[in-house]
Amino acid sequence: MQKAEKMQALRVFAAEIRLETLKTIGSLGFGHVGGSMSVVEALAVLYGEVMKVDPKNPRWEDRDWCVMSKGHAGPAMYATLGLKGYYEVEQAYTLNQPHTNFPSHTDRTKTPGIDLTTGSLGQGISAAVGAALGNKMDERNNHVFVFVGDGECDEGQVWEAAQFAAHYKLDNLVCLVDDNKMQLDGKVEEIMGHAKGIGAKFDAFGWNVINVENGNDVEQIYDAVMAAYDCKGMPTCIVLNTTKGKGATFAEPTGAHSSQPSKEQWDEAIKAAEAELARVKAQ
Amino acid sequence: MNFTLIGKHETDSRANRDAYVTAMQEMMSANDKVCHIDCDLYGCINTKKLEKEFPKQTFNAGIAEANAVGVAAGMTATGRTVFVHSFGCFASRRVYDQAFMSCAYAKLPVHILGSDPGISAAYNGGTHMPFEDMAIYMAIPEAVVVDPTDYAMLYDLTKKLAASQKFSYMRMVRKGIVKVYDDGADFEIGKGVTLKEGKDVTIIASGIMVDEALKAQETLAAEGISAKVVDMFTWKPIDEELIVKSAEETGCIVTAENHNVKTGLGAAVAQVLAKNKPVVMEMVGVEDRFGQVGAQKFLQEEYGLTAAHIVEAVKKAISRK
Numbered sequence: 001m002q003k004a005e006k007m008q009a010l011r012v013f014a015a016e017i018r019l020e021t022l023k024t025i026g027s028l029g030f031g032h033v034g035g036s037m038s039v040v041e042a043l044a045v046l047y048g049e050v051m052k053v054d055p056k057n058p059r060w061e062d063r064d065w066c067v068m069s070k071g072h073a074g075p076a077m078y079a080t081l082g083l084k085g086y087y088e089v090e091q092a093y094t095l096n097q098p099h100t101n102f103p104s105h106t107d108r109t110k111t112p113g114i115d116l117t118t119g120s121l122g123q124g125i126s127a128a129v130g131a132a133l134g135n136k137m138d139e140r141n142n143h144v145f146v147f148v149g150d151g152e153c154d155e156g157q158v159w160e161a162a163q164f165a166a167h168y169k170l171d172n173l174v175c176l177v178d179d180n181k182m183q184l185d186g187k188v189e190e191i192m193g194h195a196k197g198i199g200a201k202f203d204a205f206g207w208n209v210i211n212v213e214n215g216n217d218v219e220q221i222y223d224a225v226m227a228a229y230d231c232k233g234m235p236t237c238i239v240l241n242t243t244k245g246k247g248a249t250f251a252e253p254t255g256a257h258s259s260q261p262s263k264e265q266w267d268e269a270i271k272a273a274e275a276e277l278a279r280v281k282a283q
Numbered sequence: 284m285n286f287t288l289i290g291k292h293e294t295d296s297r298a299n300r301d302a303y304v305t306a307m308q309e310m311m312s313a314n315d316k317v318c319h320i321d322c323d324l325y326g327c328i329n330t331k332k333l334e335k336e337f338p339k340q341t342f343n344a345g346i347a348e349a350n351a352v353g354v355a356a357g358m359t360a361t362g363r364t365v366f367v368h369s370f371g372c373f374a375s376r377r378v379y380d381q382a383f384m385s386c387a388y389a390k391l392p393v394h395i396l397g398s399d400p401g402i403s404a405a406y407n408g409g410t411h412m413p414f415e416d417m418a419i420y421m422a423i424p425e426a427v428v429v430d431p432t433d434y435a436m437l438y439d440l441t442k443k444l445a446a447s448q449k450f451s452y453m454r455m456v457r458k459g460i461v462k463v464y465d466d467g468a469d470f471e472i473g474k475g476v477t478l479k480e481g482k483d484v485t486i487i488a489s490g491i492m493v494d495e496a497l498k499a500q501e502t503l504a505a506e507g508i509s510a511k512v513v514d515m516f517t518w519k520p521i522d523e524e525l526i527v528k529s530a531e532e533t534g535c536i537v538t539a540e541n542h543n544v545k546t547g548l549g550a551a552v553a554q555v556l557a558k559n560k561p562v563v564m565e566m567v568g569v570e571d572r573f574g575q576v577g578a579q580k581f582l583q584e585e586y587g588l589t590a591a592h593i594v595e596a597v598k599k600a601i602s603r604k
Contacts, residue, residue: 061362108360109390116360117389120380126350127385130357137339138361157381160350168342 014044020079027093030260069124070149071105122155151183166206180244215240286468306441371397375416401541402582412574418546420452481511485529498590544568
């Protein structure tokens with residue numbers, strides 16, 4: 001397949017993930033829409049093109065791993081994994097209902113395809129580092145991807161993990177920073193700024209850093225991951241400049257961390273996502 | 284379970300930590316999936332040896348305990364058996380959220396090793412003296428929480444925990460410790476060890492307090508008081524059956540621990556008794572206080588962790604029957 005065709009397929013996949021993510025959260029009526037929407041394109045690139053996975057054998061030993069350290073983006077993971085065939089995508093519409101296998105934050109003991117449990121911010125990156133180390137010890141030719149939020153980078157543990165990954169030269173580790181500029185209480189720069197920038201911090205910690213100007217553009221993300229694969233001897237951090245709430249009509253304008261819109265607002269958002277999917281498909 | 288009680292109150296010539304290192308050397312050489320992570324404390328527990336012999340299975344995470352525990356969780360998810368070590372204060376308080384969520388909640392059976400428990404932190408003082416580490420870990424559902432008595436038990440439990448596939452926390456005194464059991468002893472997690480039978484009282488102890496309990500038993504015997512002595516190294520799961528049976532046989536219980544009694548062994552035993560067989564009970568241990576600096580001998584007196592304190596508590600318990 002030519003690259004242009006691949007990218008078109010990824011754009012369609014991203015639009016599908018976005019629609020399913022909205023339906024998943026909408027099944028309950030409230031949830032973490034903002035931070036789920038901003039990572040949709042990156043998930044589309046990873047699961048649509050880059051990662052070696054087997055949905056019928058989620059713990060396949062040679063698979064690539066994906067850890068959602070910003071665990072509240074669980075619904076976007078659930079939509080992606082469902083569309084990828086780990087389970088019927090509609091199963092995720094039980095989100096946060098009693099005894100569901102689709103809890104708010106990703107849980108490796110509950111959902112097929114979830115590699116590590118996250119939710120307490122900062123922890124997923126350490127566990128991903130451990131998984132990268134374990135896979136390296138096993139001499140597997142695979143990668144571990146981990147998503148961290150820009151707000152999550154307030155956590156000291158992120159930087160403990162960053163120094164460890166660089167020290168042990170984990171070049172099979174790719175950290176994707178969802179730099180959507182917002183955290184729960186407001187703008188990141190106002191709540192807890194990152195001084196010279198998150199990329200500069202990772203650079204100072206000894207990582208290969210790639211800045212993606214539009215972190216909601218599948219082609220830019222794809223190119224960054226390919227560049228990460230070429231880098232040996234150090235882990236790579238891809239800073240995705242994203243939009244919180246991207247594509248959710250009620251969430252994008254505010255960049256809210258979690259949303260509880262009205263029934264009409266949900267209908268409007270889902271309709272808009274359906275229209276967007278149709279538009280992208282027609283391209 | 285299979286053991287020989289020595290009970291001569293003599294300190295082992297070997298450093299206690301070497302029991303852990305020896306057990307790890309054997310396991311690491313037999314299985315390259317067994318790993319050790321340290322937090323800049325190789326020098327304190329002789330694990331430099333492990334790094335030398337098994338460089339691909341031994342990792343120094345630097346002074347960053349929270350990340351070390353998270354890394355251990357990720358490594359365990361790749362099919363490894365991982366022990367993480369730091370001083371007990373940091374291996375509990377500082378890494379609790381990581382131990383809870385990344386490991387235990389995620390069903391990744393990481394093994395956490397906390398050295399210098401309670402008063403054995405001695406000259407490092409109150410900042411480094413955990414009287415709460417066991418309590419912290421007992422609060423985690425399904426966690427295995429153990430306080431080994433001596434070299435032979437530490438060696439055996441290291442292997443038992445590795446084989447258990449359960450998240451665990453184990454205490455470890457670093458230096459030479461009184462040899463209670465002969466080498467080759469075999470223990471079962473969840474089963475306490477009856478060291479002496481008796482009919483007037485049962486002393487339930489763990490860790491460094493087991494030898495104090497045995498000394499107290501001898502003093503009491505000379506005075507005509509018959510004390511049963513139980514080594515309850517396994518705080519969680521605790522041996523309910525043995526506690527209830529002991530309460531039925533002797534009618535009163537005294538616990539002895541190198542930990543805060545309000546949240547430790549005393550509290551755990553009291554819970555079993557209250558539910559099943561309420562009997563008179565006394566607790567020997569730290570009475571809700573912080574640690575402080577000093578020689579271990581001084582601290583033992585300061586916090587009431589001696590055979591004499593156990594004897595006194597036994598007499599009080601019997602008088603309250």
